Amino acid sequence: MTIFDALSLVGGLCLFLFGMNVMGQALERSAGGKLRDILGKLTKNKATGFLTGLGVTAVIQSSSATTVMVVGFVNSGIMTLKQAINVIMGANVGTTVTAWILSLGGIDSDNPVVQLLKPTSFTPVLALIGIIFYMFCKDSKKNDIGTILLGFATLMFGMDAMSGAVAGLRDVPEFTNLFVMFTNPVLGVLAGAVLTAIIQSSSASVGILQALAVTGCVTYGATIPIIMGQNIGTCVTALLSSVGANKNARRAALVHLSFNVVGTVVWLIVFSIVKAVINPALLGESATLFGIAVCHSIFNVLCTALLLPMSGLLEKIAYKLIPETDSAEKAVVLDERLLATPPIALGRCNEIVNEMGTLAIDGLKTSLEMLDNYDDEKASEIREIENKTDHYEDIIGSFLVKLGRYRATESDALESTKLFKMIGDFERISDHSVNIIESAEELRMKDIVFTAEAQKEFDVMVKAVKEIIDLTQKAFAENDFESAYCVEPLEQVIDDIKERLRTNHIVRLQQGNCSIEAGFVWSDLLHNLERISDHCSNIAGCVIESAHNDINLHEGLRDIRNDSTEYFDKYRSYSAQYAISNKLA
Numbered sequence: 001m002t003i004f005d006a007l008s009l010v011g012g013l014c015l016f017l018f019g020m021n022v023m024g025q026a027l028e029r030s031a032g033g034k035l036r037d038i039l040g041k042l043t044k045n046k047a048t049g050f051l052t053g054l055g056v057t058a059v060i061q062s063s064s065a066t067t068v069m070v071v072g073f074v075n076s077g078i079m080t081l082k083q084a085i086n087v088i089m090g091a092n093v094g095t096t097v098t099a100w101i102l103s104l105g106g107i108d109s110d111n112p113v114v115q116l117l118k119p120t121s122f123t124p125v126l127a128l129i130g131i132i133f134y135m136f137c138k139d140s141k142k143n144d145i146g147t148i149l150l151g152f153a154t155l156m157f158g159m160d161a162m163s164g165a166v167a168g169l170r171d172v173p174e175f176t177n178l179f180v181m182f183t184n185p186v187l188g189v190l191a192g193a194v195l196t197a198i199i200q201s202s203s204a205s206v207g208i209l210q211a212l213a214v215t216g217c218v219t220y221g222a223t224i225p226i227i228m229g230q231n232i233g234t235c236v237t238a239l240l241s242s243v244g245a246n247k248n249a250r251r252a253a254l255v256h257l258s259f260n261v262v263g264t265v266v267w268l269i270v271f272s273i274v275k276a277v278i279n280p281a282l283l284g285e286s287a288t289l290f291g292i293a294v295c296h297s298i299f300n301v302l303c304t305a306l307l308l309p310m311s312g313l314l315e316k317i318a319y320k321l322i323p324e325t326d327s328a329e330k331a332v333v334l335d336e337r338l339l340a341t342p343p344i345a346l347g348r349c350n351e352i353v354n355e356m357g358t359l360a361i362d363g364l365k366t367s368l369e370m371l372d373n374y375d376d377e378k379a380s381e382i383r384e385i386e387n388k389t390d391h392y393e394d395i396i397g398s399f400l401v402k403l404g405r406y407r408a409t410e411s412d413a414l415e416s417t418k419l420f421k422m423i424g425d426f427e428r429i430s431d432h433s434v435n436i437i438e439s440a441e442e443l444r445m446k447d448i449v450f451t452a453e454a455q456k457e458f459d460v461m462v463k464a465v466k467e468i469i470d471l472t473q474k475a476f477a478e479n480d481f482e483s484a485y486c487v488e489p490l491e492q493v494i495d496d497i498k499e500r501l502r503t504n505h506i507v508r509l510q511q512g513n514c515s516i517e518a519g520f521v522w523s524d525l526l527h528n529l530e531r532i533s534d535h536c537s538n539i540a541g542c543v544i545e546s547a548h549n550d551i552n553l554h555e556g557l558r559d560i561r562n563d564s565t566e567y568f569d570k571y572r573s574y575s576a577q578y579a580i581s582n583k584l585a
Helices: 003-040 046-060 063-076 081-094 096-106 119-136 140-171 173-181 185-199 202-215 220-233 235-241 247-277 289-321 336-340 342-369 376-403 410-445 452-478 481-510 516-547 553-563 565-577
Strands: none
Touching (some): 046 081, 063 081, 063 235, 063 247, 081 247, 081 289, 096 289, 119 140, 185 202, 185 247, 202 220, 220 289, 235 247, 247 289, 336 342, 336 376, 342 376, 342 410, 376 410, 410 516, 452 481, 481 565
């Protein structure tokens, strides 16, 4: 093997790893929305969880990526540890798909039809289609398809380059002796584990083993222990991912390690006994690309068949090794491991924004009630809610900024923009809740009382604001477009009520029926209530515009006002419902 062969080997390996990484990421992006739906339908059923892990890994071509996602889901509360165990086991079987695809390179026939199945025959065509989609299509889905095809083509070219570079090693005695050494099962397992831990991909390490198999020096006796070790080495990625996570996430990573270690130990013992007692002639034969794929699949299926019925035991072991403590762990609201799958990350963001919105609106309702019945303890709760919504805005906003660095689909980008806008409005609603509390405190401390007429008018505005709050909450929590369309006309009516109340207040001042001091508090309350309705309008507008895949809030609200007969009908209805007489009339 010359220096040029070594350079070709290094170059081929780099292309192979790069292609696998690019293809996996593009597949993950393309399947992201479906992944969220699939994971959302997970049950505690072992078969369902297993098949989900198998299917997801077969799609994204990486058991490491699936397991890292699972650790993130468990850490965020999206998935329970029991569900995660079944998914992890399925992922181990799903990862064998890559070896089967790579085994196509071993097809050897003079038949033209069979020759077309060889990657070297169809990969250039895929590369051509891929580069056209990647360079000339603006649609993100087609762009991802192009990336997938280019990644696959790069992977196969790398595989071919590695195979060509190592072909001459069949005549090197040292290389032959190296694989004779790996026929020792323990050394073979260690070699497979170390290689996979370094490149953090069992699929890639199997591909490298298949490339080396073209030399004819790799026997099945050496192949099987190496494949066993690769399953242990792939656990490194999940273990690293669990650092800093909560206990359930660390338990998920530990289950992944336990599953692979126990499976490897059991079947390594069986393999060693069979080799010592029977020593099948097959173990001395040179492994083929197809044969390695078969061995990889059989081993992973056997491990799953052995341990899937004992998933409950693995869960108990994880709890035993990482026990619960009396002190409660700090809840992790958003886990950065989810960033690798933008649709799932956005789904989790949506849940947290809903929590934030419910918190802000509950605080607002409480503050409105306290205008009549002030309570110091509830006032403290409202201030605490305002602090929490500030915290929510900070962590969600920071997470969405980081998510923006990942390539996402157009619909994901629109969803992210919607959430960005909504968290600002929810935070401001909480601020206005505190402002209302401060007005209530001023009324109490200065013993200010509104006139009966002013109080009656104010109660009408409060009633209208409570209705717009309820409509907004239903709109964002349930994606209820009917409720969202009702918000904007009611917001316009609340604007009208505010102006009417300000006018009537001036008349009362002129008549000597109201004090200047009461007027300041009155003005502050009207301003806060009107601003709350504006934020409700913004939130409802986001719900409506996201449904039309166009976050252009001001344009959307203008269209609702100008072009909708339904808007004017609702506006007239709300105007009649919340009518207040004009003192200047």
